Amino acid sequence: MSISIRQLTPIFAGEVTGVDITKPLSPDDVKAIEAGMDRHAVLVFHGQALTDEQQQAFSRNFGPLEDARGGNITKAADKRLGEGMNDVSNLGKDGKPLPKDSRQHLFNIGNMLWHSDSSFRAIPAKYSLLSCRVLNEKGGNTEFADMRAAYDDLDADTKAEIDGMIAEHSLMYSRGSLGFLDYTEDEKKMFKPVRQSLVRTHPVSGRKSLYLSSHAGGIIGMSMPEARILLRDLTEHATQPKYVYVHKWQRHDLVMWDNRQVLHRVRRYDASQPRDMRRTTVAGNTMTTAQAEAA
Ligand code: OGA
Numbered sequence: 001m002s003i004s005i006r007q008l009t010p011i012f013a014g015e016v017t018g019v020d021i022t023k024p025l026s027p028d029d030v031k032a033i034e035a036g037m038d039r040h041a042v043l044v045f046h047g048q049a050l051t052d053e054q055q056q057a058f059s060r061n062f063g064p065l066e067d068a069r070g071g072n073i074t075k076a077a078d079k080r081l082g083e084g085m086n087d088v089s090n091l092g093k094d095g096k097p098l099p100k101d102s103r104q105h106l107f108n109i110g111n112m113l114w115h116s117d118s119s120f121r122a123i124p125a126k127y128s129l130l131s132c133r134v135l136n137e138k139g140g141n142t143e144f145a146d147m148r149a150a151y152d153d154l155d156a157d158t159k160a161e162i163d164g165m166i167a168e169h170s171l172m173y174s175r176g177s178l179g180f181l182d183y184t185e186d187e188k189k190m191f192k193p194v195r196q197s198l199v200r201t202h203p204v205s206g207r208k209s210l211y212l213s214s215h216a217g218g219i220i221g222m223s224m225p226e227a228r229i230l231l232r233d234l235t236e237h238a239t240q241p242k243y244v245y246v247h248k249w250q251r252h253d254l255v256m257w258d259n260r261q262v263l264h265r266v267r268r269y270d271a272s273q274p275r276d277m278r279r280t281t282v283a284g285n286t287m288t289t290a291q292a293e294a295a
């Protein structure tokens with residue numbers, strides 16, 4: 001069996017066949033997948049009935065997993081999944097859909113905004129790998145937008161204007177934009193803004209991309225309204241349908257994406273029915289810019 005990749009849109013995203021990712025991979029398979037990620041930025045694998053352990057083992061082929069602490073408001077005692085798994089389902093520890101008014105449910109709605117995973121961390125994520133364990137029948141597509149193509153298509157003036165700009169990212173900005181404004185003192189500390197370059201360069205391909213995210217809520221040296229309008233304009237440009245791949249889930253799909261090159265969001269779905277999606281996250285290895293000195 002050898003890996004082949006079929007491109008899914010005119011510009012990016014690929015469907016991978018010829019590999020069983022529930023089993024250990026050969027070094028050649030790992031190389032082929034990595035090369036596919038560098039080129040396509042999103043890869044889709046069908047029919048992969050993974051356990052959490054198998055998903056973690058597959059993910060570790062691409063680097064150490066990110067430490068998930070600090071990324072949400074769920075208390076350790078309320079977590080449904082073990083360490084190393086990011087729970088992006090709509091389920092509570094009892095396996096049932098979270099009540100509509102639960103804080104966890106309201107916080108998770110933030111995944112419906114265009115974002116890049118962990119852009120609120122000083123060292124943001126490299127890859128995310130999302131496995132569909134229980135399909136939700138109504139809605140719930142995940143959409144991806146190619147930030148390289150979006151950058152390439154900016155006019156020269158805009159490229160010059162944003163060159164060297166540094167944005168501030170925090171979970172409080174993304175959630176705040178949805179009216180989720182109440183945080184404990186501990187959460188405020190945990191969600192302290194970090195700095196990210198607005199334009200980043202891929203370490204392998206050398207391609208530049210826009211590094212946007214719903215978590216971005218300011219730009220260093222700019223007033224907040226000016227910064228937010230600029231970020232909003234850039235995001236509107238970068239998420240036009242011509243830059244987007246829409247993934248319609250089947251049970252046991254695994255989709256992996258490069259957070260350095262794409263934005264993603266999930267669309268609304270039937271929150272009264274289960275949607276069990278489990279993510280592993282491969283850690284990044286570098287900051288995109290220096291952080292501010294601690295006060
Ligand atoms: C994620 C995410 C979208 C989805 O896992 O990072 O944003 O489809 N998930 O659940």
Ligand code: MN
Pocket residue numbers: 111115116117264
């Ligand atoms: Mn996400």
